[in-house]
Amino acid sequence: MAGRWNLLILALNLSIVIVLSETECPDGFYLSRRRCFDNNECEVDEDNSEGLCGNDAVCHNTIGSFYCSCEDGFRSTSGAANFSAATSVKCEDINECFEDGGLCGPNASCFNTIPQYSCICEPGFISTAGVESFHNGDNITCRDIDECQEENVCVQNATCINTQGSFTCVCNAGFKLKSGHQEQCEDICMISTTICGNGTCHHGASGHYCTCHAGFTNYGHKGSRCTELNCDVFNDKISLTEEFLVAHDLVMQLKKSCLELTVSENPKELDGEEILKQLLSLIDNLLSGRAFKDNRKVSIFLTIVEETLRLIGPFIKAPWTAITSTHTDLKLLVKKGDDFPQGTKTFSSKGAHLNISLKTAAGEPSYYPGFTTVSSLSYTNLEDSADGFFSGMKRQEEQSYKINSKVVTVTVSNRNTSHLKEPVILTFDHLKQSNESSHTCVFWDSSKEGGSWSARGCSVLTSNPNYTVCSCNHLSSFAVLMALHEIEDTFQLQLITWVGLSLSLICLFICILTFSLIRSIKSPRTTIHLHLCISLFIANLIFLAGISRTENRVGCAVVAGLLHFFFLAAFCWMCLEGIQLFRMVVLVFNTSFKTLYMMAGGYGVPAVIVAVSALANAKGYGTKRHCWLNLELIWSFFGPACFIIVVNIFFFLITVWKLAQKFSSLNPDLDNLQKIKVFIITAVAQLTLLGTMWIFGCFQFERAPIVISYLFTIFSSFQGVLLFVMHCLLSKQVREEYGKILSMCCAPGKKSYSDLNSSHTSKARASKSTQDTGESRI
Numbered sequence: 001m002a003g004r005w006n007l008l009i010l011a012l013n014l015s016i017v018i019v020l021s022e023t024e025c026p027d028g029f030y031l032s033r034r035r036c037f038d039n040n041e042c043e044v045d046e047d048n049s050e051g052l053c054g055n056d057a058v059c060h061n062t063i064g065s066f067y068c069s070c071e072d073g074f075r076s077t078s079g080a081a082n083f084s085a086a087t088s089v090k091c092e093d094i095n096e097c098f099e100d101g102g103l104c105g106p107n108a109s110c111f112n113t114i115p116q117y118s119c120i121c122e123p124g125f126i127s128t129a130g131v132e133s134f135h136n137g138d139n140i141t142c143r144d145i146d147e148c149q150e151e152n153v154c155v156q157n158a159t160c161i162n163t164q165g166s167f168t169c170v171c172n173a174g175f176k177l178k179s180g181h182q183e184q185c186e187d188i189c190m191i192s193t194t195i196c197g198n199g200t201c202h203h204g205a206s207g208h209y210c211t212c213h214a215g216f217t218n219y220g221h222k223g224s225r226c227t228e229l230n231c232d233v234f235n236d237k238i239s240l241t242e243e244f245l246v247a248h249d250l251v252m253q254l255k256k257s258c259l260e261l262t263v264s265e266n267p268k269e270l271d272g273e274e275i276l277k278q279l280l281s282l283i284d285n286l287l288s289g290r291a292f293k294d295n296r297k298v299s300i301f302l303t304i305v306e307e308t309l310r311l312i313g314p315f316i317k318a319p320w321t322a323i324t325s326t327h328t329d330l331k332l333l334v335k336k337g338d339d340f341p342q343g344t345k346t347f348s349s350k351g352a353h354l355n356i357s358l359k360t361a362a363g364e365p366s367y368y369p370g371f372t373t374v375s376s377l378s379y380t381n382l383e384d385s386a387d388g389f390f391s392g393m394k395r396q397e398e399q400s401y402k403i404n405s406k407v408v409t410v411t412v413s414n415r416n417t418s419h420l421k422e423p424v425i426l427t428f429d430h431l432k433q434s435n436e437s438s439h440t441c442v443f444w445d446s447s448k449e450g451g452s453w454s455a456r457g458c459s460v461l462t463s464n465p466n467y468t469v470c471s472c473n474h475l476s477s478f479a480v481l482m483a484l485h486e487i488e489d490t491f492q493l494q495l496i497t498w499v500g501l502s503l504s505l506i507c508l509f510i511c512i513l514t515f516s517l518i519r520s521i522k523s524p525r526t527t528i529h530l531h532l533c534i535s536l537f538i539a540n541l542i543f544l545a546g547i548s549r550t551e552n553r554v555g556c557a558v559v560a561g562l563l564h565f566f567f568l569a570a571f572c573w574m575c576l577e578g579i580q581l582f583r584m585v586v587l588v589f590n591t592s593f594k595t596l597y598m599m600a601g602g603y604g605v606p607a608v609i610v611a612v613s614a615l616a617n618a619k620g621y622g623t624k625r626h627c628w629l630n631l632e633l634i635w636s637f638f639g640p641a642c643f644i645i646v647v648n649i650f651f652f653l654i655t656v657w658k659l660a661q662k663f664s665s666l667n668p669d670l671d672n673l674q675k676i677k678v679f680i681i682t683a684v685a686q687l688t689l690l691g692t693m694w695i696f697g698c699f700q701f702e703r704a705p706i707v708i709s710y711l712f713t714i715f716s717s718f719q720g721v722l723l724f725v726m727h728c729l730l731s732k733q734v735r736e737e738y739g740k741i742l743s744m745c746c747a748p749g750k751k752s753y754s755d756l757n758s759s760h761t762s763k764a765r766a767s768k769s770t771q772d773t774g775e776s777r778i
Contacts, residue, residue, distance in 0.1 A: 028064030041066040056091040073115025107142040124165030157185040173207035199226035217261040219314040224370035231258035272315030287327040292385035299451035313373030347376040351406035355425040363414030373413040382407040392454035400631035404482035417475040428480040441470030444477040504720025508537040532573040539566035559627035568606035578648040
């Protein structure tokens with residue numbers, strides 16, 4: 001019974017399912033005539049204008065469902081191509097112009113639209129199809145419109161020049177836009193009356209050209225401004241020929257070319273390279289000879305060089321020239337063109353470096369001639385010729401100068417270089433490195449007494465022992481001077497000098513009496529000592545009486561000349577003593593000098609030296625503080641003195657060598673050789689005394705340490721005392737004679753000195769060898 005009920009229930013459920021299945025359809029379908037058909041969700045619903053997918057989207061029906069996609073020119077916010085309407089995804093416009101910059105191609109602009117985009121040709125271009133807008137892929141491009149084919153595009157006296165997308169109107173040659181009228185071309189000669197400078201403007205077929213007035217030139221470039229060209233420097237051919245005969249041909253050639261440039265309407269173009277070659281060859285020729293030592297010659301030389309470089313600069317074809325010859329190092333820059341030069345250039349030559357602004361080299365823009373030249377020329381040895389001319393310098397007391405760099409000539413095309421707006425910077429390497437000296441930047445001023453170095457307009461930016469950096473607001477030839485200082489007096493040094501010289505005068509006077517009156521010690525050697533003492537006595541006496549008498553220039557020069565003579569005479573007599581000792585050792589017979597020869601060597605040689613020095617540089621005798629040689633003439637004393645010291649050392653070495661040979665011989669004359677040995681020691685000590693003194697004197701050129709100054713003062717002041725000690729007090733024979741004189745003075749009842757001298761005549765004759773050699777024992 002239960003089974004029947006279960007079967008009945010199962011049948012009932014099955015029948016219900018069958019009935020229900022015949023009356024309903026799945027989602028996306030609808031029931032019609034008991035059949036399920038697909039429901040097209042994408043059909044337009046008048047009540048919902050946006051549709052199921054929203055704006056800018058397309059609905060796509062599928063069997064039982066649908067999906068959405070964005071229209072062309074739009075993209076879903078999810079980035080997927082398809083999306084469901086049930087999500088929040090929407091469609092946004094795609095900016096094709098932003099995402100693809102070259103979408104429209106060259107000379108076209110892209111404009112974004114909703115949807116899609118449009119390509120439109122830029123101004124001055126037109127599409128090849130003639131349409132206003134197009135899309136990529138339409139095979140359409142933009143081409144240039146030639147506006148110059150149209151009539152009356154540009155104003156009168158102007159030419160149209162087509163450019164990509166536009167055009168330009170350019171004034172014809174000889175015409176220029178009138179100021180304030182950007183569309184009106186007028187004759188240049190009418191607009192700018194100063195375009196030719198000192199010349200007359202003319203209109204020609206190829207443009208304007210300038211005819212220069214007399215004394216002015218545009219260097220053959222007819223369209224350039226006329227600038228002044230001074231040919232007077234080449235006119236004085238007589239003086240130039242007299243001073244520099246080898247320069248005559250070149251100067252005459254330059255004069256002819258200069259005058260042609262300033263007079264002729266069609267001047268012949270110069271061969272700049274050939275003239276430059278001749279100039280450098282001339283400089284080498286002049287500097288290979290003796291130094292000029294004449295400031296007029298230096299002025300003429302530098303003027304010729306400067307004016308020649310200015311004249312030929314515009315005719316140099318190469319923009320950069322670097323030439324090195326035997327005595328020169330040249331760097332030359334040439335810039336041509338209508339554009340005014342800008343920037344800074346550096347020129348490096350032997351021993352010097354130049355830093356200059358091209359604006360400074362070109363000058364005022366309103367006077368720009370169409371070219372700019374800059375040259376830097378250094379000389380290897382011109383400092384030898386130009387040294388010593390310092391009248392244009394403001395010296396401190398007891399200060400002198402010496403050139404301590406190479407001389408450099410700087411020229412530019414700018415003619416107005418007397419006061420530059422922007423200074424030039426020059427760096428000079430020192431010829432002599434010194435920590436003690438101060439340096440001064442100078443230029444050669446030809447207007448100062450025939451020519452002199454001057455510091456006007458130049459200043460030192462920085463200086464060290466190796467180089468000096470100068471700043472100058474004008475151009476010329478430049479160098480660096482080293483200041484030399486004479487020793488400054490102090491009370492202590494003056495006290496030592498007066499005390500020492502006073503004692504020396506007394507001692508030297510005693511020496512003179514000793515060597516001239518005591519007959520027993522007379523010999524050629526004591527004669528030399530006598531004149532040595534006389535020379536030093538007179539020199540010291542003049543020194544004490546007149547060294548500071550500078551109020552009378554002539555008298556001061558005479559005092560300086562006498563000191564020069566007698567100090568040199570002392571050295572000459574010292575040299576004669578060395579030669580005399582040499583003869584005593586080397587020669588067997590005739591070992592003594594004749595008196596005439598000794599006088600010629602002792603006084604004649606210094607007289608010749610002083611005479612030549614006075615004729616060469618009379619102004620060198622006397623300074624502002626002392627009646628002595630100034631620093632420019634001091635080597636006329638130190639030179640001979642050093643030479644005499646070297647000669648004496650040479651003879652002493654040979655004498656000692658020969659003396660050593662004689663000591664080692666088989667039968668040496670020991671007594672005589674011992675005496676000569678003592679003489680040599682005394683002479684060497686004397687040479688050391690005088691030589692050492694003047695060695696310390698050499699250090700007084702610059703600000704020497706105070707110790708050196710004291711040593712020089714002590715040695716120079718007490719040299720008479722030391723000579724008295726060496727030649728008199730340390731000589732046994734002289735001491736004996738002094739003893740006899742003192743004994744006679746203390747005992748008047750005894751025989752007179754003359755009687756005593758006569759009583760010892762036999763003894764003197766017995767010791768003939770002693771007299772001949774002037775024995776002294778130390």
